[in-house]
Amino acid sequence: MIHLLHNKGEVEMPGRDCLGVELTNPPALTAVRRTIAGRLRARPVPDDGLLPVAGCLPVSSCLTVWLDAPFDSWSKTCRVLPSLLDARLPFALEDCVYRFVARHRTPGAAGRVLAVAVRRVNLEEHLAAWRAAGYDPVTMDHKGLALWTAALEEWPLPDDAVRAILYVNAGELTLVVGRGACFGAAHALAFTAPLGDDAINLLASRLARVLHAELTEATPLHWLVCAGTDGDDRLARDLPGRLAENWPGPVRRPADESRFLARALAARALSPGDWRCNLRVGALAHPLAQKWRQHLARRAYAVLLTAGLLLIAVNFWWQSALRSRTADVQSAVAALAAELAPEARIPYGREVEEARQSLEQLNREVAPVLNALHSGFYARIGLVFEAIAGLGVTCQQFQADNDGFNMRCAASDWELAESLAARLRALGYGVQVNALPGLDDGRAAFTLEGRWGGAP
Numbered sequence: 001m002i003h004l005l006h007n008k009g010e011v012e013m014p015g016r017d018c019l020g021v022e023l024t025n026p027p028a029l030t031a032v033r034r035t036i037a038g039r040l041r042a043r044p045v046p047d048d049g050l051l052p053v054a055g056c057l058p059v060s061s062c063l064t065v066w067l068d069a070p071f072d073s074w075s076k077t078c079r080v081l082p083s084l085l086d087a088r089l090p091f092a093l094e095d096c097v098y099r100f101v102a103r104h105r106t107p108g109a110a111g112r113v114l115a116v117a118v119r120r121v122n123l124e125e126h127l128a129a130w131r132a133a134g135y136d137p138v139t140m141d142h143k144g145l146a147l148w149t150a151a152l153e154e155w156p157l158p159d160d161a162v163r164a165i166l167y168v169n170a171g172e173l174t175l176v177v178g179r180g181a182c183f184g185a186a187h188a189l190a191f192t193a194p195l196g197d198d199a200i201n202l203l204a205s206r207l208a209r210v211l212h213a214e215l216t217e218a219t220p221l222h223w224l225v226c227a228g229t230d231g232d233d234r235l236a237r238d239l240p241g242r243l244a245e246n247w248p249g250p251v252r253r254p255a256d257e258s259r260f261l262a263r264a265l266a267a268r269a270l271s272p273g274d275w276r277c278n279l280r281v282g283a284l285a286h287p288l289a290q291k292w293r294q295h296l297a298r299r300a301y302a303v304l305l306t307a308g309l310l311l312i313a314v315n316f317w318w319q320s321a322l323r324s325r326t327a328d329v330q331s332a333v334a335a336l337a338a339e340l341a342p343e344a345r346i347p348y349g350r351e352v353e354e355a356r357q358s359l360e361q362l363n364r365e366v367a368p369v370l371n372a373l374h375s376g377f378y379a380r381i382g383l384v385f386e387a388i389a390g391l392g393v394t395c396q397q398f399q400a401d402n403d404g405f406n407m408r409c410a411a412s413d414w415e416l417a418e419s420l421a422a423r424l425r426a427l428g429y430g431v432q433v434n435a436l437p438g439l440d441d442g443r444a445a446f447t448l449e450g451r452w453g454g455a456p
């Protein structure tokens with residue numbers, strides 16, 4: 001079965017409560033509740049046994065391997081990951097359950113992918129042992145990865161720091177190493193308790209060979225050491241010191257270390273994050289997990305359906321608003337067209353065309369007036385009458401157009417006519433004076449023709 005890159009945003013455990021269990025004698029139990037804000041809080045362990053259980057598989061039953069991505073394209077790499085894993089497994093890929101847990105990017109390449117695999121028959125045997133002990137775990141985590149993420153929370157370190165986690169419990173020593181926040185590898189060493197000094201030295205030498213394979217000598221290590229409920233506290237206390245010559249470094253022991261793993265299992269089951277790994281999937285999945293996934297699928301469908309209905313409603317509202325706006329604009333256009341062409345009977349839909357024709361006709365009618373205004377026509381006429389003022393000349397008739405003017409005047413003598421002509425010529429107008437027969441009252445009559453820009 002293929003599970004490409006376990007989604008770190010996915011929560012495997014249904015509900016908000018979980019019981020983390022380490023199957024030892026006696027079992028280590030930790031109950032955890034996820035608050036509405038997403039924070040984890042410890043809670044009392046109930047006696048009814050109704051809380052969903054988070055368990056784990058020992059490191060000795062699983063295989064963790066880093067696969068080098070062969071392509072720069074991540075989509076291409078995903079298609080060949082099962083084949084790459086099959087080449088690294090000592091058993092057939094079809095006989096195991098596996099997950100691709102994390103992707104570690106490297107510059108200029110698709111990076112590496114961490115795969116976790118367990119033989120299906122081994123997983124079934126472990127599930128049978130859990131049921132025989134009275135537990136039916138909803139999630140089956142990887143012990144090494146659970147210890148790793150718990151150590152990241154317990155003891156934050158710089159990105160270049162090398163970390164080693166030493167967990168002793170139930171005749172098994174689990175070693176997890178990595179750099180910064182990146183998991184490296186997990187190993188399990190079995191031993192028979194109780195151990196004397198010689199046996200501890202032998203176990204330390206076995207542990208040293210493992211560290212030689214993973215690290216270079218004299219690499220400073222940050223040791224996080226735990227002893228479980230059935231663990232040998234002396235062994236947990238002495239081993240870092242016996243390895244300090246080649247791998248020196250500070251040693252830290254977490255609070256309530258006997259339930260360190262149980263807390264980690266419950267926290268990983270209830271919260272999303274990196275390095276999550278549930279190997280109880282497919283046909284072996286717990287009924288609660290199957291119902292939870294169905295619930296998540298239904299919820300996703302409900303969200304999509306709600307979004308679709310909302311989109312339909314918004315579209316309906318938009319069309320209604322558009323029709324209303326169109327009707328308002330059409331009414332305004334019809335009113336304007338009726339105002340511009342009050343005598344015309346305008347068919348529906350022809351309002352703009354009829355209004356345009358009426359405006360064109362109106363423009364043609366007022367064009368002479370507009371042209372005169374824009375060309376300074378009235379300003380020129382004003383200058384003419386300013387020239388007449390104060391001379392004692394009476395203007396009896398006046399006509400003007402864009403080219404010039406013509407006026408008929410009367411004055412007490414002919415010299416006033418010449419004076420007026422001189423004034424107009426001084427303004428730049430071309431002027432011609434024509435004498436007319438004298439008036440009955442003895443005044444001289446004359447016409448004066450002028451051009452705005454020069455001689456007539």
